Amino acid sequence: MNVEGQVRIPSGCAIAAMISKEGNKVSGEKIIEAMKPMHDRSNGLGGGFAAYGIYPDYKDFYAFHLFFNDRDTRKNCEKYLREGFEIVRSEIIPTRKIPAITDEPIIWRYFVTPLKSVLLSLQLDEKEFVARTVMKINTEMNGAYVFSSGKNMGAFKAVGFPEDVGVFYRLDDYEGYSWTAHGRYPTNTPGWWGGAHPFTLLDYSVVHNGEISSYDANRRFIEMFGYKCTLQTDTEVITYIMDYLLRNRGLSLRDAAAVIAAPFWSTINSMPDGKEKQKLKYLRTVFSSLLITGPFSIVFGFDGGLMALNDRLKLRSMVVGEKDDMVYIASEEAAIRVMEPDAENIYAPAGGEPVIICLKDGGNQ
Amino acid sequence: MLLDAKEHDFRLLNEKIRKAQEDCHIVGCCGERFIAAGMKDRRITIDGVPGNALGAYLNGAEITVNANAQDAVGDTMNDGKIVIHGSVGDAAGYAMRGGKIYVRNNAGYRAGIHMKEYHEKVPVMIIGGRCGSFLGEYQAGGIIIVLGLETGGKKTVGNFPCTGMHGGKVYLRGDCEGIRLPAQVSSRKATETDMSEIETYLDEYCGIFGLDRNMIKSQQYTVITPDSSNPYKQLYVAN
Numbered sequence: 001m002n003v004e005g006q007v008r009i010p011s012g013c014a015i016a017a018m019i020s021k022e023g024n025k026v027s028g029e030k031i032i033e034a035m036k037p038m039h040d041r042s043n044g045l046g047g048g049f050a051a052y053g054i055y056p057d058y059k060d061f062y063a064f065h066l067f068f069n070d071r072d073t074r075k076n077c078e079k080y081l082r083e084g085f086e087i088v089r090s091e092i093i094p095t096r097k098i099p100a101i102t103d104e105p106i107i108w109r110y111f112v113t114p115l116k117s118v119l120l121s122l123q124l125d126e127k128e129f130v131a132r133t134v135m136k137i138n139t140e141m142n143g144a145y146v147f148s149s150g151k152n153m154g155a156f157k158a159v160g161f162p163e164d165v166g167v168f169y170r171l172d173d174y175e176g177y178s179w180t181a182h183g184r185y186p187t188n189t190p191g192w193w194g195g196a197h198p199f200t201l202l203d204y205s206v207v208h209n210g211e212i213s214s215y216d217a218n219r220r221f222i223e224m225f226g227y228k229c230t231l232q233t234d235t236e237v238i239t240y241i242m243d244y245l246l247r248n249r250g251l252s253l254r255d256a257a258a259v260i261a262a263p264f265w266s267t268i269n270s271m272p273d274g275k276e277k278q279k280l281k282y283l284r285t286v287f288s289s290l291l292i293t294g295p296f297s298i299v300f301g302f303d304g305g306l307m308a309l310n311d312r313l314k315l316r317s318m319v320v321g322e323k324d325d326m327v328y329i330a331s332e333e334a335a336i337r338v339m340e341p342d343a344e345n346i347y348a349p350a351g352g353e354p355v356i357i358c359l360k361d362g363g364n365q
Numbered sequence: 366m367l368l369d370a371k372e373h374d375f376r377l378l379n380e381k382i383r384k385a386q387e388d389c390h391i392v393g394c395c396g397e398r399f400i401a402a403g404m405k406d407r408r409i410t411i412d413g414v415p416g417n418a419l420g421a422y423l424n425g426a427e428i429t430v431n432a433n434a435q436d437a438v439g440d441t442m443n444d445g446k447i448v449i450h451g452s453v454g455d456a457a458g459y460a461m462r463g464g465k466i467y468v469r470n471n472a473g474y475r476a477g478i479h480m481k482e483y484h485e486k487v488p489v490m491i492i493g494g495r496c497g498s499f500l501g502e503y504q505a506g507g508i509i510i511v512l513g514l515e516t517g518g519k520k521t522v523g524n525f526p527c528t529g530m531h532g533g534k535v536y537l538r539g540d541c542e543g544i545r546l547p548a549q550v551s552s553r554k555a556t557e558t559d560m561s562e563i564e565t566y567l568d569e570y571c572g573i574f575g576l577d578r579n580m581i582k583s584q585q586y587t588v589i590t591p592d593s594s595n596p597y598k599q600l601y602v603a604n
Contacts, residue, residue: 037396142409
């Protein structure tokens with residue numbers, strides 16, 4: 001058998017996304033199809049999807065998706081959850097047995113709401129309590145891993161090719177107003193179920209193609225604020241950076257993009273004096289440790305929209321297209337053409353230029 | 366020979382093209398990679414969007430795409446012609462060393478990165494619209510022409526064009542206003558000699574895309590070249 005160093009698999013990750021600005025629901029079939037022409041960008045060690053608007057009947061509850069190694073871990077974890085949450089529904093996430101996906105852990109979902117009394121005694125707001133619970137389970141409870149924790153959204157991921165992962169999770173049975181997808185070609189970690197994309201926290205999700213070189217600098221900074229990077233994978237840190245900038249610091253999406261994919265100083269210096277220049281200088285100075293360097297193209301999902309962003313040098317490809325109220329994003333135009341053969345206004349955003357698409361009527365919250 | 370890309374994966378599709386002893390027309394193309402890689406002769410016409418590395422190492426064949434193309438069109442091509450009736454993705458003409466790439470609309474980042482030339486082998490790339498940042502990065506030879514047609518108010522070239530350029534020529538139709546160049550290259554108005562060097566290419570380009578030659582040629586062009594034969598002397602080490 002060939003080991004590392006003896007075999008090279010030329011490849012790169014694949015991402016795709018679609019959103020209906022009108023909030024119309026679409027099933028997961030199209031986004032699964034979109035991953036097929038990009039098959040060779042992944043190597044079968046990870047695929048995943050995030051879907052928004054899929055749990056309308058439980059939209060006021062946090063939907064926790066968890067992997068468990070065994071039944072005892074699940075029982076213990078449920079006991080722990082009950083100390084802080086009311087669990088209104090718990091169930092196995094339905095899957096299809098297919099030969100392409102093997103060695104699955106126990107995959108469960110819970111619709112929960114934090115107990116008011118616990119929030120009062122801890123003096124925490126709801127989201128902060130949920131985020132801390134996720135961190136606690138993922139760092140301290142061996143054999144349990146929360147891979148999705150937002151309201152009216154969910155992540156679905158596994159080891160395998162994305163088109164198989166989509167079939168495995170029966171995504172054709174779900175309907176969402178926005179979908180993101182990822183095919184993985186792991187570069188730094190061996191590839192396991194929790195390490196597949198999307199990475200999520202609360203309603204935020206990230207799918208990422210690239211390999212950031214600032215991982216440790218970013219990790220050291222973000223861990224000062226209670227985030228724990230458990231997986232040594234760069235996408236996890238991007239998710240926490242976005243949560244910190246948006247939820248904790250209250251930045252707009254556009255400003256958060258200007259932090260992580262900041263323009264070069266030479267570009268800032270060549271701008272005309274004024275508010276915009278001052279703001280960019282301010283963001284680069286205050287959040288210098290959150291500049292993400294190295295190649296990335298990401299799609300960031302949130303309640304009510306999507307943001308696509310390339311690194312400032314644009315070391316990865318990303319294309320955007322539209323048709324009626326739909327917006328499509330993918331690593332390759334071919335993927336967009338699969339989702340919508342007649343897509344219009346196909347263009348490649350510049351490095352560091354965020355593309356933000358929001359629902360006309362806002363999201364859940 | 367008519368080939369339906371939908372019925373083949375990219376390996377089989379390329380095998381069929383190689384085995385065909387005649388011109389090929391590929392329909393329903395959607396992301397199949399390496400199409401016509403290394404091919405010497407024949408014409409290949411493509412309907413739909415071909416995948417990455419279209420015409421890589423191309424060695425004389427002619428490719429026409431009736432849509433956009435993706436990344437790394439003509440990677441390391443040596444001879445032949447690629448015509449794109451649309452836009453191309455990033456790194457078009459990467460390390461190209463001969464032949465022609467004609468793009469009707471826009472190019473992504475790093476068009477013409479590390480193009481090179483040797484004696485009679487002079488690669489040429491013409492981009493009708495605008496291109497992204499790092500145009501002609503590390504260019505060592507060859508000719509890149511950007512026409513700036515229908516840019517929709519955007520700059521003809523993005524940031525940092527000609528970074529690390531040490532050979533070849535970049536022609537920009539129009540003036541260079543607002544375009545910042547590195548210290549190691551210089552720009553000037555194109556002379557008659559400069560223009561005569563590219564006239565046949567512009568004529569061919571206009572012929573293919575049905576553009577008015579006079580309109581294309583009438584405007585003043587700007588030429589960018591490296592400052593000297595060794596513009597990076599002592600940039601990193603005392604050499």
